[in-house]
Amino acid sequence: xxxxxxxxxxxxxxxxxxxxxxxxxxxxxxxxxxxxxxxxxxxxxxxxxxxxxxxxxxxxxxxxxxxxxxxxxxxxxxxxxxxxxxxxxxxxxxxxxxxxxxxxxxxxxxxxxxxxxxxxxxxxxxxxxxxxxxxxxxxxxxxxxxxxxxxxxxxxxxxxxxxxxxxxxxxxxxxxxxxxxxxxxxxxxxxxxxxxxxxxxxxxxxxxxxxxxxxxxxxxxxxxxxxxxxxxxxxxxxxxxxxxxxxxxxxxxxxxxxxxxxxxxxxxxxxxxxxxxxxxxxxxxxxxxxxxxxxxxxxxxxxxxxxxxxxxxxxxxxxxxxxxxxxxxxxxxxxxxxxxxxx
Amino acid sequence: xxxxxxxxxxxxxxxxxxxxxxxxxxxxxxxxxxxxxxxxxxxxxxxxxxxxxxxxxxxxxxxxxxxxxxxxxxxxxxxxxxxxxxxxxxxxxxxxxxxxxxxxxxxxxxxxxxxxxxxxxxxxxxxxxxxxxxxxxxxxxxxxxxxxxxxxxxxxxxxxxxxxxxxxxxxxxxxxxxxxxxxxxxxxxxxxxxxxxxxxxxxxxxxxxxxxxxxxxxxxxxxxxxxxxxxxxxxxxxxxxxxxxxxxxxxxxxxxxxxxxxxxxxxxxxxxxxxxxxxxxxxxxxxxxxxxxxxxxxxxxxxxxxxxxxxxxxxxxxxxxxxxxxxxxxxxxxxxxxxxxxx
DNA sequence: TGTTAGCACTCAAGGTGAATGAGTGCTAAA
DNA sequence: TTTAGCACTCATTCACCTTGAGTGCTAACA
Numbered sequence: 230x231x232x233x234x235x236x237x238x239x240x241x242x243x244x245x246x247x248x249x250x251x252x253x254x255x256x257x258x259x260x261x262x263x264x265x266x267x268x269x270x271x272x273x274x275x276x277x278x279x280x281x282x283x284x285x286x287x288x289x290x291x292x293x294x295x296x297x298x299x300x301x302x303x304x305x306x307x308x309x310x311x312x313x314x315x316x317x318x319x320x321x322x323x324x325x326x327x328x329x330x331x332x333x334x335x336x337x338x339x340x341x342x343x344x345x346x347x348x349x350x351x352x353x354x355x356x357x358x359x360x361x362x363x364x365x366x367x368x369x370x371x372x373x374x375x376x377x378x379x380x381x382x383x384x385x386x387x388x389x390x391x392x393x394x395x396x397x398x399x400x401x402x403x404x405x406x407x408x409x410x411x412x413x414x415x416x417x418x419x420x421x422x423x424x425x426x427x428x429x430x431x432x433x434x435x436x437x438x439x440x441x442x443x444x445x446x447x448x449x450x451x452x453x454x455x456x457x458x459x460x461x462x463x464x465x466x467x468x469x470x471x472x473x474x475x476x477x478x479x480x481x482x483x484x485x486x487x488x489x490x491x492x493x494x495x496x497x498x499x500x501x502x503x504x505x506x507x508x509x510x511x512x513x514x515x516x517x518x519x520x521x522x523x524x525x526x527x528x529x530x531x532x533x534x535x536x537x538x539x540x541x542x543x544x545x546x547x548x549x550x551x552x553x554x555x556x557x558x559x560x561x562x563x564x565x566x567x568x569x570x571x572x
Numbered sequence: 573x574x575x576x577x578x579x580x581x582x583x584x585x586x587x588x589x590x591x592x593x594x595x596x597x598x599x600x601x602x603x604x605x606x607x608x609x610x611x612x613x614x615x616x617x618x619x620x621x622x623x624x625x626x627x628x629x630x631x632x633x634x635x636x637x638x639x640x641x642x643x644x645x646x647x648x649x650x651x652x653x654x655x656x657x658x659x660x661x662x663x664x665x666x667x668x669x670x671x672x673x674x675x676x677x678x679x680x681x682x683x684x685x686x687x688x689x690x691x692x693x694x695x696x697x698x699x700x701x702x703x704x705x706x707x708x709x710x711x712x713x714x715x716x717x718x719x720x721x722x723x724x725x726x727x728x729x730x731x732x733x734x735x736x737x738x739x740x741x742x743x744x745x746x747x748x749x750x751x752x753x754x755x756x757x758x759x760x761x762x763x764x765x766x767x768x769x770x771x772x773x774x775x776x777x778x779x780x781x782x783x784x785x786x787x788x789x790x791x792x793x794x795x796x797x798x799x800x801x802x803x804x805x806x807x808x809x810x811x812x813x814x815x816x817x818x819x820x821x822x823x824x825x826x827x828x829x830x831x832x833x834x835x836x837x838x839x840x841x842x843x844x845x846x847x848x849x850x851x852x853x854x855x856x857x858x859x860x861x862x863x864x865x866x867x868x869x870x871x872x873x874x875x876x877x878x879x880x881x882x883x884x885x886x887x888x889x890x891x892x893x894x895x896x897x898x899x900x901x902x903x904x905x906x907x908x909x910x911x912x913x914x915x
Numbered sequence: 916t917g918t919t920a921g922c923a924c925t926c927a928a929g930g931t932g933a934a935t936g937a938g939t940g941c942t943a944a945a
Numbered sequence: 946t947t948t949a950g951c952a953c954t955c956a957t958t959c960a961c962c963t964t965g966a967g968t969g970c971t972a973a974c975a
Contacts, residue, residue, distance in 0.1 A: 253966095253967085255967050255968085256967075256968080257966085257967075261632045267918085267919095268918070268920080269919090269967095270918075270919055270921095270969095271917085271918055271919070273967090273968070273969075274917095274918090276968095277968090277969080287968090288927095289925080289926060289927075289970065290924090290925055290926065290967085291924080291925045291926045291927075291965095291966070291967050291968060292925095292926080292927075292966080292968085293966080293967065293968090294965065298758040311934050317965095324974065326882065344591060365715075366713070366714075366715060368711070368713040368721075370709070370713075370723060370725075371709075372708075372709060372725060378711075378723070378725065378731065380713060380723060380733070382713075382715060382720070382721065387734075388733060390720065390723070390733070392731075401752065401755075405748050409744070458707055463828075464831070466824060466827045466828050466831050469823065469824045469827070470824075474820075475820060477812055477818060477820055477823070480810060480812065480820070481812045481813075484808075484812070485809050485973090486806065488807070488809050506928070596937095596938085597940085598937065598938050599938075599939080600937085600938075601937095609948080610947085610948095610950050611947070612938095612948090613947075613948055613949070614946085614947060614948070615938095615951095616938090616939070616940075617940095617947090619939095620940080622940090630938095630939090631956095632954080632955060632956075633938085633939065633940090633953090633955070634936095634937070634938050634939060634953085634954045634955045634956075635937080635938065635939085635955080635956055636937080636939090665947095799924060874968075
């Protein structure tokens with residue numbers, strides 16, 4: 230069967246109506262509210278066709294039609310028209326991000342909050358599974374006579390620190406000396422390149438600090454080897470305002486999923502490319518999320534990147550959500566000092 | 573009216589039964605299951621007394637009785653007997669905390685997870701509103717020719733860092749020199765004591781670094797002045813498993829409350845003293861939480877402290893929750909290296 | 916040939932009323 | 946002081962009916 234313009238127009242009207250009302254849409258209301266020059270009977274015929282083609286579904290014989298995932302997909306890809314964010318909405322998002330934000334975590338948290346408040350859905354975000362790569366610099370900072378602070382910066386600009394206790398007394402100058410030595414020998418190397426031989430070389434030269442050096446190496450191993458994913462969810466309660474989750478069991482499934490950071494971090498990197506992606510219902514690899522859609526923006530800021538997006542029912546206002554994420558994208562791309570960012 | 577032993581026994585039985593079943597408790601079931609040598613009629617009389625005294629309430633005339641907040645209070649203070657954690661439960665909590673954990677945040681997150689999994693309620697935790705007090709040490713670490721990392725450690729051992737860009741080129745030695753100078757003049761001072769005069773003194777001596785010094789001072793002001801509260805909630809979905817929240821509206825109220833870190837951080841420090849506290853229903857200062865109880869453990873680890881606890885319905889298994897928190901307390905108090913902890 | 920009016924049919928949702936049963940308070944007897 | 950008995954209350958459940966939104970099909974119409 231062919232998909233004529235009229236069918237498209239009807240499908241679009243049905244989806245818009247359903248997004249708004251969450252009620253199955255009948256032929257009569259489409260005829261009245263969207264296409265007054267056609268009768269409900271005609272619409273009915275077209276709807277039957279659309280159902281046969283897989284774009285619509287019917288909960289039961291005497292109910293109206295609801296869009297199928299395939300219907301939403303067509304809508305998102307070619308039917309919907311761009312939502313224009315209101316001035317208010319833009320200003321709101323901007324103010325949230327405008328403050329000079331030093332840490333990526335904080336920036337993303339703010340962005341997620343802004344998204345939640347503009348879209349009224351739930352937002353999720355994560356910093357991705359970056360291999361931390363090379364050791365860029367290791368600093369040892371004197372704190373007290375037997376206590377120093379190790380600070381490690383990776384190639385990506387990610388910074389980690391740890392306080393360690395030392396067997397021997399150490400002072401500020403010695404700490405500095407040790408840092409210099411460490412950097413001379415190890416800076417710029419990957420975990421594989423930091424061999425026992427090199428470490429022993431350092432140990433030989435600074436024998437009295439053997440125990441600190443061991444702790445430093447442990448620390449490097451942990452940080453460079455680790456796959457840290459910081460996942461964050463904002464506004465999950467919003468889901469409960471939606472009629473699709475007035476059934477508490479359904480709501481529980483999704484909330485459970487959102488609360489479990491491990492499963493959540495598995496789903497997010499499924500879409501690899503940068504940019505904005507829409508994942509609808511069953512396209513979602515996780516079983517419990519088949520009733521949900523996700524709109525995801527994979528960002529890249531300097532050398533680190535991650536995902537931020539919105540989770541909602543398949544009956545989500547895609548147009549608005551995509552607009553919000555596009556705006557966010559433009560804001561983040563315009564950010565000065567992209568490498569001035571830490572983990 | 574006097575509160576005899578028999579009344580206490582009956583009240584205790586009612587509360588235990590209600591905690592278990594969440595259904596109003598009738599005289600007959602008490603007579604059968606808890607006190608077989610008394611008839612239901614006798615129990616009924618006693619229950620009428622207990623209601624008059626304020627320990628019980630009746631949803632409607634033909635229903636059983638449910639405990640009032642006052643009843644729970646008496647139960648917690650003098651009726652309940654200690655729950656003994658099972659070996660399994662203890663081992664579970666221990667393994668979660670046993671791994672060598674360097675950061676307070678991580679430790680507390682693990683502890684909260686353990687609490688949730690043992691009690692099946694929701695756990696909340698926060699690091700408290702510590703005034704960061706004195707500047708203990710400020711380090712400047714060279715990163716790139718125009719980029720340095722500032723690291724600030726406060727008296728409490730809390731550590732913060734920030735990357736700043738410099739107008740003039742700066743190298744590793746210069747950074748070290750600047751750190752030393754800064755520490756010589758400002759270490760050990762409170763925010764009030766760091767006067768403009770002192771800062772100008774440093775600037776005069778190291779004129780070429782004027783812009784970095786300004787940024788350093790900004791950073792100090794922010795960190796020492798700030799009231800950072802890190803709030804964390806774990807297992808809020810568990811609430812939805814409870815019959816009291818099968819009504820989605822009630823659930824929404826509480827979840828909303830738990831999701832809002834600002835309001836949440838207002839409630840936690842209400843109880844100031846260290847140790848374990850039980851806050852029941854209306855004792856809770858926040859309106860939306862009147863149907864909830866909170867069991868809170870205010871910990872102190874070295875120089876920092878905070879709260880961790882469990883949120884549940886007033887019909888919470890206080891005995892078990894208190895036992896779990898007491899176990900947690902014992903574990904945290906036995907922790908080695910209490911000052912080896914960072915924020 | 917495409918469109919429309921009309922009609923019989925389906926089915927979820929909402930309301931009514933009776934039956935059920937858990938629980939109470941009161942009274943009188945043990 | 947305790948208990949058995951009884952009348953009474955009230956939430957819950959279920960069957961039953963009504964209502965109304967919506968459909969598919971057919972026949973008439975442009």
